[in-house]
Amino acid sequence: MHHAPDDRDLLGVLLRAVPAWQEPVTHVEHLAARAGTTAPWPRWVPTELREALGRRGVQEPWLHQVQAADAGHNGRPTVIATGTASGKSLAFQLPVLSDLLTDDKACALYLSPTKALAADQLAALEELRLPGVRPAAYDGDTPLDERDWVRDHARFVLTNPDMLHWGVLPMHQRWARLLRRLRYVVIDECHSYRGVFGSHVAQVIRRLRRVAALYRSDPVFILASATVADPAEAASRLTGFDAREVVTISADSAPRAARRFVLWEPPLVRDEDTASTGDHQDGAPVRRSAPKEVARMLADLVAERVRTLAFVRSRRAAEQVALSARRRLERTDPDVADRVAAYRGGYLAEDRRLLEKALDSGDLLGVASTTALELGIDIAGLDATLIAGFPGTLASLWQQAGRAGRGGEDAAEALVVFVARDDPLDTYLVHHPAAVFGRPVEAAVTDPQNPYVLGPHLRCAAAEARLTDDDLALFGDPDHVRSVLADLVHAKLLRHRAQGWYHVLPHHPAIDVDLRGSGAGQVAIVEEATGRMLGTVDAAQAPSAVHPGAVHLHQGNSFVVDELDLEQGVALVHSENPDWITISRSLSSVTILGSPTLQRIRPGVRMFTAAVQVTEQVIAYQRQRHSGELMDLIPLEMPEHTLDTRAVIYTLDPELLLDNGITEDALPGALHAAEHAAIGLLPLFAGCDRWDIGGLSTNLHPDTGLPTVIVYDGQPGVAGFADRGAAVFRPWLEATREAITSCECRSGCPSCIQSPKCGNGNHPLFKDGAVTVLDLVLGTREEEEGASPW
Structure with missing residues (x-):
C-alpha cells in the first residue's frame, strides 16, 4: 500500500x-500549483466515444484538448505543445476516433519516435473497445503474417518514421486502401525529431504527403509536442506546411x-587535505x-x-x-x-x-x-x-x-x-x-534542405513516382531542389526527361538511407565462444569503441575485444573482467572546403561557417586502472575515417595573442581548452548533445594560416548544430567563458575544460589561456579600453 x-x-x-x-x-x-480548466465536449464527438472515455475516467476534457481537437476536426494542420501529462493524446484521439466512428471507410496513421510509445497508444485505443476502429501496430516486431492483415484491414495504423520510410512508402501500391482513405496523420512527441534524424524525418513526411496526394487524399496533420520554442515553425519544418497555416495550442489548461x-x-x-589516491x-x-x-x-x-x-x-x-x-x-x-x-x-x-x-x-x-x-x-x-x-x-x-x-x-x-x-x-x-x-526551451534544430539529406529522399520520391516540376516546392526552395536534382542526374542516380525525373537503379534507394544518421552501417559485437550477439555499434564509431583490446561492457558484464573486422562488420569478444578500462587515442585533421561564409569580423579575429572534411584515425589506446592510474599506451593500426560536414570556425592573429600574453608554447593548450569548453556549452544553445559534435584546435591551420578553433557537426549528413552555433556565437562563447572562470579548480577539470571524449587524453590544456582567447574573441579586453564591440 x-x-x-x-x-x-x-x-x-x-x-x-x-x-x-x-x-x-x-x-x-x-x-x-495550477487549477485545471475544462470545456464542454464538442458537439461532433459521437456519444459512444464520450461514453468510452467516461468509462476510462475522462468526464470532461481540458480546454486545450478541445481547442486542438476542434482545429484538427476543422481540417487545419495543428500542433499541441503543452506540458507532460497534460493529455495531448486525447486532443488528437477525439477528431481521429470521431471520424473513424462516423465514416466506416476513413483511416488514420500514427507516427511515434519509439515502438514503446506506439505500443502504449495501441493499448489505450484497445481499452476503449470502439467498434470498427481496428487499431494495429506496424513496426519491426510485427510478425509477417500480421503485416498482411494490417495492410488489408487496419484503420488506425500505429508505426514509426523508420517503418514508414522502409516498409510503407516504397511499396505504396500495397497500401493503396489506407492511403486512399487517409484522413489524419498524427505525429507524436514531434520535439524529438531534431538534428540529422529530424531532418530525414521531415523529408519522409513530405514524401508521405506526396504519395497520399497520388491517391487523392489530403490528410490533416496533428502534431503533439513538449513545450518547444515556436511550435508552428518547428511543425512547418517537419511537415512542409507554411507556418502561418499551422494552428498552435500551447496554453496548458490541465491542473x-x-x-x-x-x-x-x-x-x-x-577534500584537498587528503593524499592523492587516484580520485583525480x-x-x-x-x-x-x-x-x-x-x-x-x-x-x-x-x-x-x-x-x-x-x-x-x-x-x-x-x-x-x-x-x-x-x-x-x-x-x-x-x-x-x-x-x-x-x-x-x-x-x-x-x-x-x-x-x-x-x-x-x-x-x-x-x-x-x-x-x-x-x-x-x-x-x-x-x-x-x-x-x-x-x-x-x-x-x-x-x-x-x-x-x-x-x-x-x-x-x-x-x-x-x-x-x-x-x-x-x-x-x-x-x-x-x-x-x-528564465529562458524559453530550444528550437528544434533541423535542416531538411541539407543536400546530404535532401538528395537521398529525392531519389526515394522519384522511385515512388516520377518527380515533376509541380513537386519541387514540397521538398523546399524549388531552385535549390532543382540544383540537387541536377547533381543526382550528373551522378547517374536519376534520369531527366521532359515529363520529369525518373529513378534508374533496380532497387528502391530507401535501403541506402539511414534515418538515424549513422551512415556507415553497423558492426555486430559477437561473443566468439558462443556465437551470441551482444549488440551493435555504428561502423564509424567501431575503431574507437571496439578496437582490439578494448573493454566492452554489456548488461553489467565485461568483455574484451579480440578482433575487429570492418569489412565483415563484426567484432569478436571474450568474457573477461580486467582491472582496467580502455580509452582510445586518435589523430584528427579538418580540411576547409569551398568558400567559407564570413559571419562576423573584428580586428585580429574572424568567425565563419564552412563545409569541411574531417579525417580521424585511431592510433592507440590507453589502459587505465579503475583507480585512475595509467598503465600503458598500446599502438593500433586502424583505418582512417572521413566525414563531410559543416563547421563554425574562428581564427586569431598571432600578434594579438602575443600582445595579450599567450606565447607560442602556451597557445596549443589555450586553444584546446577553449575548444573543449565551447563543445561542452553548445548543447545549451543548439539542442544537441556534446556527443553530436566534434572539434579541433591548432596553432597553425594549413587552410587559414592562423591559430584556429573548429567545432563541427559530428554525424554524416549535416545536423545544423554548427550553423546554429554561428547564429548564437556571442552568447554561446560568453557562457563558455563564464563556465571556465566560475569553476573553482586551479588548472582545469571535467567541470570546465576537460572532455570525456578527447582523442589526445586532455593534453595540453591551459585554463587561464582559454579565458584570454575567449576575451579576445568576444572583444572584452578591447571594450575595457574603450573600443566598441561587434
Whole structure:
C-alpha cells in the first residue's frame, strides 16, 4: 500500500545523508500549483466515444484538448505543445476516433519516435473497445503474417518514421486502401525529431504527403509536442506546411501540482587535505558521479515510501543505479529492496508492461530509467523525479521533470532534483538558474534542405513516382531542389526527361538511407565462444569503441575485444573482467572546403561557417586502472575515417595573442581548452548533445594560416548544430567563458575544460589561456579600453 508523503520534507530526506560541511544544493525553484480548466465536449464527438472515455475516467476534457481537437476536426494542420501529462493524446484521439466512428471507410496513421510509445497508444485505443476502429501496430516486431492483415484491414495504423520510410512508402501500391482513405496523420512527441534524424524525418513526411496526394487524399496533420520554442515553425519544418497555416495550442489548461525543483551539485570526491589516491582525473579534482549520487537518493526516497523515478543517460547506468539502490536498501530497509527496478530499451514488451503497471499502481516504488519513460507513456504523476545529468535539451529536462506531481493543484508538493554531472554544461546550469528557469526551451534544430539529406529522399520520391516540376516546392526552395536534382542526374542516380525525373537503379534507394544518421552501417559485437550477439555499434564509431583490446561492457558484464573486422562488420569478444578500462587515442585533421561564409569580423579575429572534411584515425589506446592510474599506451593500426560536414570556425592573429600574453608554447593548450569548453556549452544553445559534435584546435591551420578553433557537426549528413552555433556565437562563447572562470579548480577539470571524449587524453590544456582567447574573441579586453564591440 502506498502512503503519500503529504507531510514530509522530501528535500530534507535527501539532505540527511549529506555532511554538514557540504552544500550540494545550489538553487531551489518553487513552481506553483495550477487549477485545471475544462470545456464542454464538442458537439461532433459521437456519444459512444464520450461514453468510452467516461468509462476510462475522462468526464470532461481540458480546454486545450478541445481547442486542438476542434482545429484538427476543422481540417487545419495543428500542433499541441503543452506540458507532460497534460493529455495531448486525447486532443488528437477525439477528431481521429470521431471520424473513424462516423465514416466506416476513413483511416488514420500514427507516427511515434519509439515502438514503446506506439505500443502504449495501441493499448489505450484497445481499452476503449470502439467498434470498427481496428487499431494495429506496424513496426519491426510485427510478425509477417500480421503485416498482411494490417495492410488489408487496419484503420488506425500505429508505426514509426523508420517503418514508414522502409516498409510503407516504397511499396505504396500495397497500401493503396489506407492511403486512399487517409484522413489524419498524427505525429507524436514531434520535439524529438531534431538534428540529422529530424531532418530525414521531415523529408519522409513530405514524401508521405506526396504519395497520399497520388491517391487523392489530403490528410490533416496533428502534431503533439513538449513545450518547444515556436511550435508552428518547428511543425512547418517537419511537415512542409507554411507556418502561418499551422494552428498552435500551447496554453496548458490541465491542473498541476506544486513542485520544488532543486539544482544539485555533487561534492568533490575528497577534500584537498587528503593524499592523492587516484580520485583525480588527469591531475584535476573530480566530483562524485551523478549516477552514484542519484542511486543514493533513490534508495533514501524509497525507504520513505516515496514513489520516485530516476532518469539516467544510458542503459548501463539504469541497471547500475537500480542495483546500487537495491543494495543500499538491503542494508538499511530490506522490506522494500525488491520494490526498485531498472527500465530501459531492449526489454521484452511483456516485461516492460509489467514494470509500467507496477510503477503506476505503487507496487514498484523506485525506477531507474533511460529516456524510455520520458516520452508520453501513460504513467500517473509520481512523488519525486531525479535527473542524473542534463538530458540534452531543456525540452527533455522539462519532460522528465513533468513526471513528478500526482493529482492536481491540491496534491502534495512534488520534488524534482537535477543532479549535475562533472561536465561544463551541467556545472554551468546548476550555477546559473536563469539558464534553466528564465529562458524559453530550444528550437528544434533541423535542416531538411541539407543536400546530404535532401538528395537521398529525392531519389526515394522519384522511385515512388516520377518527380515533376509541380513537386519541387514540397521538398523546399524549388531552385535549390532543382540544383540537387541536377547533381543526382550528373551522378547517374536519376534520369531527366521532359515529363520529369525518373529513378534508374533496380532497387528502391530507401535501403541506402539511414534515418538515424549513422551512415556507415553497423558492426555486430559477437561473443566468439558462443556465437551470441551482444549488440551493435555504428561502423564509424567501431575503431574507437571496439578496437582490439578494448573493454566492452554489456548488461553489467565485461568483455574484451579480440578482433575487429570492418569489412565483415563484426567484432569478436571474450568474457573477461580486467582491472582496467580502455580509452582510445586518435589523430584528427579538418580540411576547409569551398568558400567559407564570413559571419562576423573584428580586428585580429574572424568567425565563419564552412563545409569541411574531417579525417580521424585511431592510433592507440590507453589502459587505465579503475583507480585512475595509467598503465600503458598500446599502438593500433586502424583505418582512417572521413566525414563531410559543416563547421563554425574562428581564427586569431598571432600578434594579438602575443600582445595579450599567450606565447607560442602556451597557445596549443589555450586553444584546446577553449575548444573543449565551447563543445561542452553548445548543447545549451543548439539542442544537441556534446556527443553530436566534434572539434579541433591548432596553432597553425594549413587552410587559414592562423591559430584556429573548429567545432563541427559530428554525424554524416549535416545536423545544423554548427550553423546554429554561428547564429548564437556571442552568447554561446560568453557562457563558455563564464563556465571556465566560475569553476573553482586551479588548472582545469571535467567541470570546465576537460572532455570525456578527447582523442589526445586532455593534453595540453591551459585554463587561464582559454579565458584570454575567449576575451579576445568576444572583444572584452578591447571594450575595457574603450573600443566598441561587434
